[in-house]
Amino acid sequence: MAEAEVIRIDHGRRAADTQLCRGRTAGGRPCRNRAGASGFCRRHEPAEQPEAHSPSRFEADLERALAFLRRRVTGGYQVDDFGFDPDLTENVLLPILRPLFDRWWRVEQRGLDNIPATGPALLVSNHSGTLPWDALMMKLAVYEGTGRHCRLLAADLPFRLPVVGEIARKSGNTLACAEDSTRLLDAGEIVGVFPEGYKGIGKPFRERYKLQRFGRGGFVEVALRTGAPMIPVSIVGAEEIYPMLYNLKPLARLLGFPYFPVTPTFPALGVLGAVPLPSKWIIEYGEPINTSSFTPDAALDPMFVFNLTDQVREAIQQTLYKNLMSRRSVFF
């Protein structure tokens, strides 16, 4: 590749004692840029001073990994008041999800520009897929796309469970309640919410891509109070990962779960049935719905809140239909 060089038209008038860069261009010609103290121009400056052993990439990775381990062993990391542990999330939890994101579901992102680079935003998404893989993928998607962490709001069930609850909290998620979401938005964070809740994630396969009732509109009230923009998020693909044919309600009640899914592979194939199908995913972020133009008192008007809830829901539903049409097949 030829490098874009600035060809100076006044080089003939350059002082004779000006040192030129000792490097060569990609084409093999001597570089004509002015040299710095090292004898090279800024472009051709060697990345590092050559040493007896220049560290290879393996060594650099090793160093990073060991430094991470040392921090974990000595407790030398910081968490916020919600228990979000960025060190663990960025170095362990999100990298584990990356192969699923890149290879398994080949998640495609659209409309990333709609997520603000700074300041609060409430991502409102559809919810599906029996297990909340869509939430995890959205979290990774936002991080990949913007470098910001999306703080998900979850039901209390995950926080009750051992291990799951611990990881959920450490990766920055918290209980879906007005107090926590208000506090996060006031702190300028991106918050992700799934207003359909269990009704959405636990719906049978035949109702795929039909949005359920959007809770009681609590998320709209929070957005109005904090003035955070609401961004409708439509996730296509998660409905097909575990097609739920039947819900074994008595068993669910016995185990204390919101539903007990029967899919073509689960529980017939046992643990293997827990492997999600490799559908093709599209995550689209819609136009932000600006709430700061309303007064915070608007949150006190239930009719207004319902209407705004419907507006968000409709925006997501329309995008879902549009992206379903544009998808070639479930798997590609």
Next chain:
Amino acid sequence: MPKQRVLITGISRFLGGHLAQRLEQDPDVGEIFGVDLEPPGVELQRTEFVRADIRNPLIVKVLQATEVDTLVHAAVIATPGRAGGRAQMKEINVIGTMQLFAACQKAEKLQKVVMKSTTAVYGSDPTDPSIFPEDVGPSSHPRTGYAKDAWEVENYARSFGRRRPDVDLTILRFANFIGPQIDTPLTRYFSLPVVPTAFGFDPRIQLLHEEDANEILYRATREEHPGTFNASGDGVVYLSQALRMAGKIAIPIATPFMNLISGAIRQTGLVDFSPEQLQFLQWGRVGDVNRLKTQFGYTPRFTTAEALSDFIARSKLAKVFSEEQAEQWEKDLYGFLARLARSRAIPDAVRS
């Protein structure tokens, strides 16, 4: 202006004793009285010690005879071990406070009541918000142990406040104390050689350094700060993180077995484990300290992490391994693996 006259309950305890010490240095404070069953644990000069039980009707006479204008109620005890059993502890905490506030009703000179409470009143539950402001109660209040006592005691204080609106009531909800001198269930927990934790759970904990606790109690006594305040250092640490900072080895125990194990530990008398502490080990709790900083006007000098570090450094805990050791391991391991890589023992595919 007449000098402030202060009565402190629970003067034998860390906070009560240090408050008296601090008040003695203050020329604007007149007489100081300390009520407790045991003598003060710290050296005091001009504080008058009254050996009395707050459950005894005698307390009315003490309150009237001393003519105090400020009452600091710091006698609520956190551990059954100290009181001689849970029943006794509840008796002292709840019935004692009830009697004390009944006595206060008639103390006409009384202008200010400062009460030591705890963030344990919020309980520990996965269905509650992550951070508790003072006004928002938990979905359910704790039903056992110290936390339940503290909640009931606060209720007596609040109902007294309603009956005597002329009295300024300050309720201080302290987070877990930590420091080189103070002795609490948590400091004992950290001094165990191997530390039992709840498997699969990692609670967020908030800590208040003992020096900050003394300062806050002193300011609440001397200044006017009516209201309820959470008191803790900034920030949180995870229990696992705290244990690693302390160089301890955690032994995760499945929660169904926790009760069994904690019973055994309680038998040894080393650490008091009660059901609400077990819940704390699963979900922890965090209070919002914004009001302390803005309204009360005090920002603790130690953050949670700093308070813990100070405790670890100054109380000379027996560490299983130290930070320097961990750094040495890191260097050794790096040297070993890097040499291995250079000698081509590790295939190129991994190296690149």
